[in-house]
Amino acid sequence: MIVAVDCSVFGFDGQHLKILLIKRGFEPCVEEWSLMGGFVQPDESADEAANRVLKTLTGLSGLYLEQLQTYTKVDRDPIERTVSIAFFALIDIHQYEQRLNDQFHAEWFKLDEIPDLIFDHPQMVQTARQKLRYKAALHPLLFELLPQRFTLPLLQSLFEDVYETKFDKGNFSRKIISTGMLIKQKEKDRAGSKKGRFIISWIKNITGRTFTPS
Amino acid sequence: MIVAVDCSVFGFDGQHLKILLIKRGFEPCVEEWSLMGGFVQPDESADEAANRVLKTLTGLSGLYLEQLQTYTKVDRDPIERTVSIAFFALIDIHQYEQRLNDQFHAEWFKLDEIPDLIFDHPQMVQTARQKLRYKAALHPLLFELLPQRFTLPLLQSLFEDVYETKFDKGNFSRKIISTGMLIKQKEKDRAGSKKGRFIISWIKNITGRTFTPS
DNA sequence: AAAATAAATGTAAATATGACAATTAATACC
DNA sequence: GGTATTAATTGTCATATTTACATTTATTTT
Numbered sequence: 001m002i003v004a005v006d007c008s009v010f011g012f013d014g015q016h017l018k019i020l021l022i023k024r025g026f027e028p029c030v031e032e033w034s035l036m037g038g039f040v041q042p043d044e045s046a047d048e049a050a051n052r053v054l055k056t057l058t059g060l061s062g063l064y065l066e067q068l069q070t071y072t073k074v075d076r077d078p079i080e081r082t083v084s085i086a087f088f089a090l091i092d093i094h095q096y097e098q099r100l101n102d103q104f105h106a107e108w109f110k111l112d113e114i115p116d117l118i119f120d121h122p123q124m125v126q127t128a129r130q131k132l133r134y135k136a137a138l139h140p141l142l143f144e145l146l147p148q149r150f151t152l153p154l155l156q157s158l159f160e161d162v163y164e165t166k167f168d169k170g171n172f173s174r175k176i177i178s179t180g181m182l183i184k185q186k187e188k189d190r191a192g193s194k195k196g197r198f199i200i201s202w203i204k205n206i207t208g209r210t211f212t213p214s
Numbered sequence: 215m216i217v218a219v220d221c222s223v224f225g226f227d228g229q230h231l232k233i234l235l236i237k238r239g240f241e242p243c244v245e246e247w248s249l250m251g252g253f254v255q256p257d258e259s260a261d262e263a264a265n266r267v268l269k270t271l272t273g274l275s276g277l278y279l280e281q282l283q284t285y286t287k288v289d290r291d292p293i294e295r296t297v298s299i300a301f302f303a304l305i306d307i308h309q310y311e312q313r314l315n316d317q318f319h320a321e322w323f324k325l326d327e328i329p330d331l332i333f334d335h336p337q338m339v340q341t342a343r344q345k346l347r348y349k350a351a352l353h354p355l356l357f358e359l360l361p362q363r364f365t366l367p368l369l370q371s372l373f374e375d376v377y378e379t380k381f382d383k384g385n386f387s388r389k390i391i392s393t394g395m396l397i398k399q400k401e402k403d404r405a406g407s408k409k410g411r412f413i414i415s416w417i418k419n420i421t422g423r424t425f426t427p428s
Numbered sequence: 429a430a431a432a433t434a435a436a437t438g439t440a441a442a443t444a445t446g447a448c449a450a451t452t453a454a455t456a457c458c
Numbered sequence: 459g460g461t462a463t464t465a466a467t468t469g470t471c472a473t474a475t476t477t478a479c480a481t482t483t484a485t486t487t488t
Contacts, residue, residue, distance in 0.1 A: 170480095
């Protein structure tokens with residue numbers, strides 16, 4: 001039986017949460033859109049395979065990567081029996097090397113503009129979205145989508161896009177700051193603002209802190 | 215590559231949450247304890263394989279079954295490269311047919327008395343426990359471990375065992391009743407109680423209700 | 429100086445939590 | 459019948475959290 005991995009790669013361009021899809025260059029289903037994937041090799045685990053695939057696609061290592069679920073329907077791949085271990089990955093979209101776009105015919109899509117996908121990839125994407133919301137409500141996760149240095153309004157707009165709602169500015173600020181995960185920098189980001197927004201960064205691997213936006 | 219399933223089967227005997235383990239009757243690791251598992255056949259999905267395995271082991275169909283995670287370390291099986299899709303199942307321990315015990319050398323273990331297990335099965339069990347707690351806090355799940363008809367004190371002792379803590383009787387009752395999922399029956403269970411406890415049952419598939427015990 | 433806007437702070441109602449006490453009800457046992 | 463036992467429900471109260479909305483302060487551009 002063939003074992004594959006498929007990755008839902010999320011990014012945030014400052015406006016919207018997006019997902020990275022590729023146009024397949026090989027059979028079956030050439031020229032159709034799909035998640036980026038690959039086969040698990042004899043000498044690697046699924047995590048290693050997913051990391052390898054992501055490195056190839058994005059040029060980045062050490063991305064936030066989480067196993068989602070394994071898809072095993074008998075006829076999910078029309079050619080040969082394949083089970084696919086689905087992952088989702090979070091990346092700082094600005095670190096993504098655009099030159100790789102051409103090589104893999106990759107493109108970022110807004111989540112409400114996703115084209116038809118092959119196989120059970122639509123399901124994978126849906127499950128990935130659900131899990132992202134579910135988990136981000138309890139764990140500091142969405143920071144992975146931002147640059148190391150960002151601003152509070154940007155963070156808020158990310159949360160708002162992920163949860164498709166608006167949050168109160170004051171409450172959001174209080175809550176997010178109370179986690180103790182953010183470090184306010186001296187500098188400001190002056191782009192498109194009179195006063196300028198403080199740059200903040202965050203502490204990875206803080207133990208045990210969880211939060212939910214209000 | 216070989217694809218297998220392994221199931222953490224949970225039951226509740228009225229006192230403690232327990233897990234069903236088997237003593238392997240075949241190589242590798244004969245006579246060692248392990249989760250019940252099996253190989254995914256060419257004509258079945260992993261869910262179907264898990265259900266088949268569970269049917270064989272417990273005599274029961276339609277158990278609550280949830281995919282956990284897939285384990286893929288290269289050398290996890292010393293004989294041949296095998297990936298294993300881990301599941302956890304919840305069963306009403308009283309429906310379990312004891313006669314199957316002998317056939318599979320199966321035994322129920324309290325969670326703090328689990329023997330050494332083969333391969334990465336200890337990890338699977340740990341992940342299953344975590345997920346059970348995590349999910350049961352937000353979804354009506356633990357009912358699956360009880361008979362169709364049970365009592366409130368029994369439900370509470372189940373929660374207390376799962377979360378290894380005590381809950382306030384009044385608060386627990388208010389909270390659990392406020393979900394609207396319970397139906398109080400006319401009859402009572404008189405075993406070991408002066409007054410007798412009302413039999414209750416629960417409504418499956420109620421939409422969207424979540425709860426956490428206090 | 430005026431306008432803009434980020435960031436922080438204030439406040440108040442509504443709701444939830446958690447601990448504990450008290451009451452009511454049903455039944456077994458003497 | 460009376461008493462003990464325990465299930466089930468209800469009361470209460472302090473505390474914490476959530477949510478909505480308003481205000482203040484600070485910083486910078488024009």
